[in-house]
Structures are given as C-alpha cells and as structure tokens.
Amino acid sequence: MDFEGNGLLTATVFLPLVGALLIAVLVRNNRHVRLVAGATIVIDLLLSVLVFTAYDLAKGGVQLVDRAPGWIPIDSFKVEYFLGVDGLSAPMVLLTGLLGFVAIFASWGIKERVREYFVWLLILQTAVMGVFTALDFILFFLLWELEMVPMFFLISIWGSGRREYSAMKFLIFTFLGSAFMLVGILIIFFSTGTFDMVELPGAMQGAKLLAPAWLVFSLIFVAFAVKLPVWPVHTWLPDAHTDAPTAVSIMLAGVLLKMGGYGMLRVSAAMFPDVMVDAAKFLIVLGVINVIYGAIVTLRQTDMKRLVAFSSISHMGYVLVGISSVVGVAGVVSPVGLTGAAMQMFTHGTITGLMFLMVGLAYEKAHTRHIPDLGGLATRMPIIAVGFLIAGLASLGLPGTSGFVSEILIFLGTFPVWGWWTGVAAFGVVITAGYILWMLQRTMFGPQLPRFSDVRDATKMEMVPVVALVAAVLVVGIYPAIISDYFSEGLTGIVNSIQQSAQLAMAQ
C-alpha cells in the first residue's frame, strides 16, 4: 500500500486516537489521564493551527494531501485513504482543533469514570477532524458514522436528566440520516465510478445517474439536515444538548452541527448544482422556519442550557438562509451568501462553544440552570459574567464580534435574491437580542441573592478555554478576512458551477 503526502493531516486527525489508545491501555491514574489528554489536545491544536497556516491561499485548491490509493480495493470499487484540505475545510480544521482543546479543558473537573470519558472525547475529536478532511466518499462516511459511538456513550454515561433517552434519540436520528446517505453515496459511485470527492463535482456533470438526481440529492441531504439540524428533524438536538455534559455540548454545538452545513456545501452544492438551484426555494423556507421558530421557542426556555440549545437551531437556520442564495439574481450568483453561511458555521462554533462553557461554569458554581432561580451572579463571579456577556453579545450579532460578520454577509448575500424572506429571517436577530439580554439580565445582573453569597468565580484552569474562545470571537470580529479569505477561496469552484446551473435554469 503506497502512501503519498507529508503526513501532517494524518497526524492531526489520528493523534487524538493515539492519545485515546494510550490512555485506554497504559494510564491508570486519573491525574495522569488528564495530563495525557491535555497534552494530546494541545499538540493537536498546534497541529491544526499549523494546517491552517500551511495552507497556501495564493495557490488555492486542495493541499496537504495524504493519500494511500490501495486501501480497500474491491475490483473497480476502490476506496482510498485520502485526506486533504481546501479553503472550505482549513478553517473547519482550525475550529475543531480549538473546540477540542476547549472541550478537554472544560472537562478537567469530571470525577466519574475519568479514563473512559477522556478516551471517548479524544475518539470523537478524531472522527470530527476526519470528517472535515476526508476526501474519499467512503472514508468520509466511515468517519461520519464513527462519530456517533463516542457521542452515545458521552451523553448516556456522563449526562444528566433523561440521558439514556436522549442518547438513543441522538443515535437513531443520526444513524437514520447517514443510512440514507450510504445509499446515495453508492448510487453516485456506480454512476460515476469514483469516490474521489475532488473529482466528483466534475464527474457528476453530465453523468447518467442510476436514479433521478433529485432523489439521490435528497437521500444525502437528509443526513446533513438531521445533523444541522433542519426543522422538522431537529427534535433530537434540544434533548441531546440539555442532557449532555458541558464539554460534549460544546463539541456538539461547536463542530458536530457544522458537519451538516459542511456537507451541504461540500456534497449537496458542489455535486448537485442543478438540484441545489431548484431546491433553493425550499431551503429559504426551511431556513426561515428554523430561524423564527427556533428563536420563538428559545424565548420560552427557563433552563439556560436548553435555551442555548434552541438558539443553535435558530442560528443554524441562517446557514440555510445563506445557502439558499445559490439561485442568484438574473443568472448571476454572488459568493457573498455562501461565504456568509460558511462564516456562520465558524463563528457560531466559537460563540456557542463559549455560551455552553459559561452555562456549564455558572451551573457548576450555582448548582442550578433554572433561570428564575438565578440572579445577581455578576457580583460574585465577575469573570464568568464578562465571558457570558461577550458570548451573548456576539450571539446577537453585535458589531465588533464575529457574530456580526457572518450574519451581515448572509443578509447581504440573500436579500437581493429572496427580498422579504430575508427580511423575515433578519427579524430573528431582534428576537435573539430579546432572549439573550433577557437571560443575562435575569441570571447575571439584578440584586444579589443571599443564597448565592458564597459561590466562587472561575479558577485559573477554567479560564484557559474561556480566554481562548473570547480571543477567537474578538479576532474574527475585528479582522474577519483571516477566516473569510479561506472560505471565499474554497467556495470559488462551487459558486462557478452553480453559476452555470443558474444560467441554464434562467435560459429555460
């Protein structure tokens, strides 16, 4: 089996797995487990930064390729080991590295079955990192499925409330989505003869599919829709989030949901430009429902964690809204909306990661997430309150934070195409401001309550992930090009092929 490439991506993807195996086999002492997991994830973060910076924007295209063509050769059915990054995936690798780091350090206080916990969290990191870098369709699918197992255990063992129910619900929804995706992948393969996700957009053009294109598109889209999640298949998400431990919520909201959006761009938009243009009208409707329905339901939440979970549904709706701009105006497709959608994935990852982190910290100190029971925490825990405030303001899209950048790009890109629909979606921002500020006011501010007179602020160890995420939120907010240049480059090819499809659709 030949291997090509410098191994950087392979190391980035599989280092956490190696760490996990090391912990599982060799390490017994809980303190050592944390140290090994911490060291692994710090190195992995550095590697992901290295991947991000090593990507040559001027050159573009797919870079840092690691490839072993003869991995699973079944006659013509050739499955390759094929990793690589382009402008679309490089920022996602960075995001995964960052949030993995945050998740491990947010788990420092885990007391129960410590060894198993870190093993599963590290395996999860490998699976997600792999999904964003895999360029062979079966490898992509393999890693996509692999991610379910650690999530199942993490929610069901270390969760709270109805954790077993939530974990099973997560599993069944995700598995059902990915099962249909497998059928789609196989049909694509037998129509084009390749699993190569770089070649496929080209190979799909003019290829005679074994099934109607819209059907294959739908089979695959279901998997991404469940993951994003899109109304009406979103119901697993509030349960999973509410019952998951803090670090797992961070991973779930921060990177796992992005797998859905990433798939829509990488697979649905790139390989099915024609169908995508036709489907845009459904996407905008679904997107607007997601945004508004999610926001309204969020308003009614009294549990902080459930509130952030529902706000994720609303915010992921913006990704759909951004993608729906693919239909273009008079045959001209602007890349702004798609770039906005991709940016929204990145920024929501950091912002919601921060939100869950702060909710987790506040819960740990105050022992309740029930908003009516809380109040005046800011005087006792100023640092947590500031972190929470920054997360909240970024979430409602305050200029200067990263949330503003992605939302403005999405609205700018979509308004010329969908007009009033975009206006309705933009109203979601108003509701967001409502629920975020209301929650902050009720929990952090107001009169100090005597029952919280002896809660403590975050320790230094707990500050590490907070600082990392606040920095990410502010840096991208002030200088968005650091990320958006990557996305623009990565989306060029997709925008061009959609442009052609949109013009064809116009001509007919």
Add this chain to the structure above:
Amino acid sequence: MTAHDLYLLSPELSMVGLATALLLLDLFVARKSLILGLGVVGLIVPLGFTIALWFTIGDDSAAENTGVLAGTLVVDKFALFFKFLFIGAVAVVGLISVDYVQRFERFRTEFFALALYSATGMMLMAATVELITLYISLELSSLPLVALAAFLRDGRSSEGAMKFLVLGGISSAILLYGMVYVFGFTGTTYLDEVAARIGDLSANSDQPFGSYALLLGIALLIAGFGFKITAVPFQMWAPDVYEGSPTPVTAFLSVASKAAGFAIILRVFYVAFPVEELSIEWSAVFAALAALSMTVGNLVAIAQSNIKRLLAYSTIAHGGYLLVGLAAVAARTGGDEVDFGPSGVLFYLAGYAVMNLAAFSVVIAISNHINSDAIKDYAGMAKRAPYLAAALAFALLSLTGIPPTVGFIAKVYVFGAAVNAGLEWLVVVGVINSVISAYYYFSVIKVMYLSSPQSDEPILSRFPIRLAVGVTTVGVLVFGVYPIVLLDIAKAAAQALFS
C-alpha cells in the same frame, strides 16, 4: 483412488480421523478437558492441509484434476474458503466449550467429536457439485447438530432438538423433492450438466427453464435451502433451537451452518442455473426473502429479553443482509462485473463468522459465571468484566455495521453490489433495517455500561475463552480497518465459481 485424490480429500479425512481419535482416547483418558484441548490443537492438521491445498491448486480448477470421487466433489478455492471458515469456527467452538462442557454429566468428548463430524459434513457441502452428494453431506452436517442441540437434556433443549429434527426432516424432504424434479427433467445430477440441459430445454421452449415443472423444482430447492440459512418464512425453528441448545452449539449453528447453506446456494445457483435471462426469476425471489428476513428478524429482536434469543433473531436478520448480496449476484449473472456479488457474500460470511463468534464467546464467558442468559443480568458488566464487556460492545457495533469494524465494510460491500445490480429499493430496506438493529444492539450495550451491577464480583474466565474472545475481537478490528487480505481471499474464492 490415487494418492492425489487422498491429498485432495485430506482436510475432510483428517477431520474425521481427529474426531474418531478423540472418541477412542476418551476410553482411556480420565481428564476430559485434556481431550478437548487436544482436539482443538489437532485442528492444525486439517487446517494445514487446507492451506497447502490453497497454495497448490491453481486459480483455474478446470485445468487441473481437482475432481474427486467420480467428479462428485471438487476442490477449488471456493470450497477451500469455506473449509477455512468451518475449521476456524469449530476451533472457536472448541475453545469456548472448555468450561461449558462441565455442565454435562457425560459425553463431554462426544460433544466436540459431534461438532467435528458436523463440520466435516459442511466441508463436503462446500465442495460438492452433484445433487446426491450434496444431500448426503447436508444430512451428515445436520444429524450431529440435532444431537448437539439436545445435549443439555432439559425441557428447552429437548424441545429445540425435536423441532430441529422434525422441521429439518421436512425441509430435507422438500429439498429432495426439488432435486427429483431437476433430475427428472434434466436426466443428470451433476450441476454443470444440469446447466447444459437447461440451456437446451429453454432454447426449445418458451416456458421459463424450459418447463414449469423445473421451475417448481427450483422453488422447492430454495425452500429447502431457506431452512438452512434461516430465511423468513423458513425460520420458525431457529429461535427455539438457538435458545434451547448449549450456547457453543448455538454459535456453531448461527455461523457455520448458515455459511454452509450459502455455500451450496451459491454453488447450485451459479453452476446449475446460470442462464442470464432465467436468473431474473430467482433474483426477485432472493430479494423478497432478503427484505422479509431483515425486517422480521430485526423487528422481533427488539422485543427479546434473552441474549441468545436476541442473537438468534439477529442471525435471521443477517441472513437477510446476506440474501441482499445473493439477490445482487442473481441480477448480475452473465454481466461484466459478475464477481462483485459473490465475493461480497463470501466476505460478509467471513466477517459475520468473526463478529458473531466474538459475541457468542463473550456470552458464554459471562453465562458460565452468572448462569443466566437474561439481558438484564448483564447490568454493569462494564465494571465486573471490563474487557469482556468491551469485546461484546465492539462485536455488537460490528453487527450494527458501525466502523471501524468488519461489519461496516461487509455491509457497504453487499449493499454496493445490490446498488450495482439495480436493487436500490432493497438497499433502502437494508439500511432502514440497520437503524432498527441499532436500537436493540445498543440496548444491550446500554445495560452493560449504564445500569449498576447486581454484584461487584468480577467475572473471571479461563485462558481458552479469553483466547477465543481476543482472536475474534482482533479479527473484527483488523478486517474492519485493513480488509485487503480477506478481500483478496474472498475474490479468489469467488473467482473459482466461474472457471
């Protein structure tokens, strides 16, 4: 009979020799576990012969003199592939029986000897190319299994064995009846000659297969084989027999007996009925059986509270996935990519053998200790037996078809073959069934990892069982991450069907 013939038959001969030697030793040796150990180690002999044969015979069996006993048996890579599988399965069964046989007051050696005789019958089944030999080898494999099923000598075990005997007898009769039709209309029992005669008959007739009576014969054959592979609606016997039998026998039934059934189906339908325009008929039949087996197996498995019964229904469901591959084979017969489906079925069989034996090894290790097969008694096994629980969880992941396991690769492979054959609807049924199966497999995992244990007493198991668990678990992982070796073997074996 020449020395070369003896060499070609050496795996079967040494199996019979080994079984008989064990029975004789039993008369003189008091420590029965020693005999069992000797028996497992002795399997090296037939295994060695099989490996030697694999490398000495060429890929093209027709070019060499590989037929034995007037051409009723043929030693090709297809047959040798299954011989590996049966020897491996019976070896694992031997390992996991070491403690289990303590439950029997008598006949501990006979237990393993019968398993060896049955395996010999299966090895012959894989090699046969003639209908009467096929029937005899099938009976040789089945009758010892009936005795084995009754070994516990309690109510359930006897009931299971009785059902197995009676229903097995009926299915054999149906099979024989089908063979009679085939013989009556073609005048021969050799599979290749049957194919030639059918070609002549159908050329001069507008009826399928040249005659409706022949079609009836083939339908009867499918019903007879369906019993062997526990395809719905011929699966009635399986849950009771699986639950009542000694657990090592259940493992052997669900893996080896099923593989033998697929071996003869592949051989008969490939060699005797390969005509392209006719093959459509049996593709639809297999597709329907596949959809039924998957759906019924998985839906009924959800309700089970006994792990053996759960695995019994899971076996029925997996028979369904295998039938998906078979239906794909059928739909493609005569096409260009013809070896895609059969190698998929062979790969799936090998992968299924490894993962199911892994699951059963753990079940036996645990049940030796807690003396119960109820799923609720597996509560907290992750604490009491961390390695066994992890191995069972991994095997169940593989049965669900989740990476990085052999079950994942196998499912992608057979579903791929089915899409290639234009059976997209069947693949959709298959993947939905995978999701259903996730529910009950994960329920077992949940009980092991989430419920609190009934006692803190650790589960200890002896070396042979640990060896069996270890080897099969490593197999599940290695074939799942680096399947190329097994794929090559499966391809070479499938290739032999066409030469």
